[in-house]
Amino acid sequence: MPEHTLAISGLHKRFGQVVALRDVGFTVRPGELFGFVGSNGAGKTTTMRIVLGVLNPDAGEVTFGGAPITRQVRTRIGYMPEERGLYPKMKVADHLVYLAELHGLSSVDARAATQRWLGRLGLDHRRGDEVQKLSLGNQQRVQLAAALVHEPDLLVLDEPFSGLDPVAVDVMSDVLREEAARGVPVVFSSHQLDLVERLCDRIGIIAGGRMVAVGSVEELTASAGAELEVVAPQAEPDWAANLPGVTVVAEEGPRTVLRLAPGADDQAVLHAALATGPVTGFTRHRPSLVELFRAVVTEDGGGSRHA
Amino acid sequence: MRELARSHTEVAPATAVRLVAQREIDTRLRTRSFVMSTAVIIAVLAGYLLLQASLFSDAHRVDVGLTGQATSIAGPLQVAGKAVGLEVHTTQVGDRTAARAKLEADELDAVVFGNPAEPEVLVRSELDDRLRAVLIDIARQQILTGELAKAGVTDPRAVLAQASQADVEVTTVAPAGAEHGQRLGIGLIMVFLLFMAISTYGTMVAQGVVEEKASRVVEILLATVQPWQLLLGKVVGIGLVGLAQLVIVAGVGLVMAVASGVVTLSGVAIGALIWGVVWYVVGFFLYATLFAAAGSLVSRQEDVQSVVTPVTIVLTLGFVVGLNLMLQNPDGTGVAALSHVPLLSPVIMPGRITAGQVAGWEIALSLIVTLAAVVALTWLGGRVYHNAVLHTGSRMRVRDALRGTR
Incomplete structure (x- = not known):
């Protein structure tokens, strides 16, 4: 299914004097779980925001199925931003229906999808509650549901595992595997390298705004x-x-x-x-991914990013 | 296992705007705060009307007690009173003691004793000027009747009747009409309601923008809708909520005013309501993008006030200056000039239309100028919003927001 491959190539982005991305590129194939790892400030979030069109790159391009990501394609992406965001005073179910409709689902489909995801994530009994009344863990689940409720063709998740309890981590892992299994390319960033190693088919390591390693866990560790x-x-x-x-x-x-x-x-x-x-x-x-990560990150260093 | 969705259904811009607007309406219209604020404004308006109603009737009614010979002037007193706008109610009073008691109990405003030609009046503290004039007039007629009879006029009443027909013929250059006071009152209330609606719901737009920034939901939204769609949906949604409140308040106020008799010019009041709605729509759009742009500069609710204040000051300036000038003279050149200044016109012009004399071309000109300003400010405000809405952290400068690219 080549039409569902996400390809990122030659991304450059500079914020004022700081070069955030230099020639960042990688591909995520359909059904593939791609782990995006790097230190804080390495450029993960910037890359993801560019994929979503929330940010424009100075150079480079992002394609999905061989074509540039247009607004039409963008509505087919499931996105979980690094900074979690939902209307605090909106009711859980209303919120999910709203987001599904904004992504092009009909009212009926939006309701059905909301119902399905609330059930799948164990949030059925909270459907009428305001988002702000939920525990942080449950808010995370709603956030995941928000990324999935419109049945996206591509998932881009920024730190989906941060702040989750072990049970929720398992739920999240299962959901990501299921999404990949139905042919969706899944990109997610994480600091939990053991989790990334266990879950991902391929991994990209970014340091100082540059991709320093991309490949399967075996390839990376073998080459290291x-x-x-x-x-x-x-x-x-x-x-x-x-x-x-x-x-x-x-x-x-x-x-x-x-x-x-x-x-x-x-x-x-x-x-x-x-x-x-x-x-x-x-x-x-x-070497474990942790060791590999330490090796490439310290070697390539975060320093000298100023233009 | 679910299949990959094959149909890439793009969200039409109109659908996106409708969905955003619908959410604003759903989350704001059915809230307790909307119901409460509407009820409070109506209550204040009702209180004002009641006050007006009592002042209105008090100011025109006098209760006069008549004793002895003076009882005969009851008829002339009522007729002459009416001519100067006094509603004279007469009662017969026994003697001085009874009169004094009734005056002290505030049941009567004045008691007349003695010969109508030389009346003696007992009052609590002072005699109403109009009542004094009426009494003097009646006394003069009594004296004239007597003197004319002495002079051999066979029918002194006919002479007097002829004399009383004498009047001044008045031609007005700029008629204010007897309804001047009412028109001014309706106009001022409309100005007040417009000011309240635009500032309240405009601030709400700014708060809504910041709510989305503070909660970061804006990033998810902008991944699927364009900034202008989000902005337009928000402005339209909140604007409609404000319009609903304005129509409810003004409508209920109108019914109360007509029912209580404070306003007899229901046509003028309905006209004021219609013009009020027109100018609300124009004025709200004028200010809403400004409020939204101001809100988009900051990321926390605590900072909203500081960026919204400059916008509110302009609006308040229009309100205060407009109100004062209108109270002095709704047809003055100051009001006329200000009613064409774009940021002030939405508050001042509708008041002027109701309270004063405005030519059709003036309304048209003011509307065109204001609409041009709406276009210009929407463009500017939209640009600031577009550039600033994803900026998080410290407050953004307007200059950077106007220039910047994402």
């Missing part, structure tokens, strides 16, 4: 290289120092921790280790 822990009791110190593509991270008695450069052969390391005598332990660690 792996760590090997070798236990070789009879090995001489520095036994691994001259192996190609290998950096010694730590040596503590019989235990040696090595970092493999991307593409380096771990079997060569094992041979070298066996050559020293018995090998009682040989473990390969894939």
Whole structure:
């Protein structure tokens, strides 16, 4: 279903003296959950607001299904802004019906969709209450319903998991998986990297307004290289120092921790280790997303963003 | 599993505006505050009318007690009183003691004793000037009748009747009409109601804009509707709520005024109501985008007052100056000039139309000038709103909002 691919390319945005985005680009395919991670101020929200047309880029373009995002396409996007926003004094059901109608649903369809989402998110009994009377967790659920009530073809969610209790996190995860399963490209930003790692098909890391890594979790962690822990009791110190593509991270008695450069052969390391005598332990660690994130973010740094 | 929606149904601009306006009406018209404020304004208006009604009848009614010979002037007294606008009610009073008691009890305004040709009047503190003139007139007639008879005139009454027919023929250059007072009253009330409606509901537009900014809902809305649609829907919706209140208040006021007899010129009052509605629509649109633009500069409800004040001051200036000039002379050149100044005209012109003499071309000119201002200010205000509505944090300067791009 190529017609439902979101493609972002070459986005530049500058606010006064501050360059917020430099050449930001990535694609999200239909049915794909795309995790957008980065430090605060890295450019996630700016990128999402540009996708929604709330902000105009200085350069670059956003396409959906190969065509620029027009106003017509925009009404088909489900959006959850970083700063949550609903009318505090409006009743939950009225609010959702209103938003659904503003997105082009007929009054009847809007009511049906509202009913369905209130049920799905466990908000049925609060339908007649003012939004401001709900707990923060429930307000979050209403916010999610607001993003979904018009059956969008694309979901753009800014920090959908922030402030949710564990039960709500599960509900949110399930809903996002379901939406992706019906062919919707889903982009969401989050600081909860373990969650992103578990949930997302692909991940984009942004730092200092630049995309520093885009790919599946496997691709990213593989390309970032792996760590090997070798236990070789009879090995001489520095036994691994001259192996190609290998950096010694730590040596503590019989235990040696090595970092493999991307593409380096771990079997060569094992041979070298066996050559020293018995090998009682040989473990390969894939770096977690957290470690990967730390590595790329500190490497690329947030600094020097001023034009 | 649900299917992806294939039909990309775009929301027509008119639909978007209607939905936004409908929401404003739904959330404002059925509220307790709308009902309460409408009731309070009607109550104030009713109180004012009651006061007017009592002042009106008090000012024109005198109760006169007559004793002895003076009893014979009851008829002439009523006739002569009517000629000067006095409604004279006469009663017979026994003696001086009874008269004094009735005067002290405020049952009578004056008691007349003695010979009609040389009447003696007992009052509480002072004698009404018109009543004094009437009594003097009657005494003169009595004396004349006697003297004419002595001079051998066979029918002194006929001579007197002829004399009493003498009158001054008056031709007015600019007739104010007997209804002048009523017209002025209706005009002033209309000016007041318009000022109240435009300032109250205009401020509500600013608050509504800030509510959307403060709650950030504006970002979701602007992802699907255009700024101008949101702004227009809001202005139309709130404007209609204000119009509903104006029509209810003015309509109820009109019925009360006519029923209580304070206003006898129901035609003039209905005309005032119609012109009031016309000028409300024009005036509200004139001010609403200004209020919206002002509101869009700030992000918190606490800051609304500070940005709205300059707009309110202009409106209040028109109201106060217009009211004062109109009280002095509704046809004065000052009022006439101000009724053509765009930001002041919506408050002053409808008052002038009701209270004074306005040529048709003047109304047309004022309307055209004001409508031109509506177009210009809507463009300006819309631009400020468009640029400032997504700006969060500190207050935005108007200059930046006029220039800036998102």
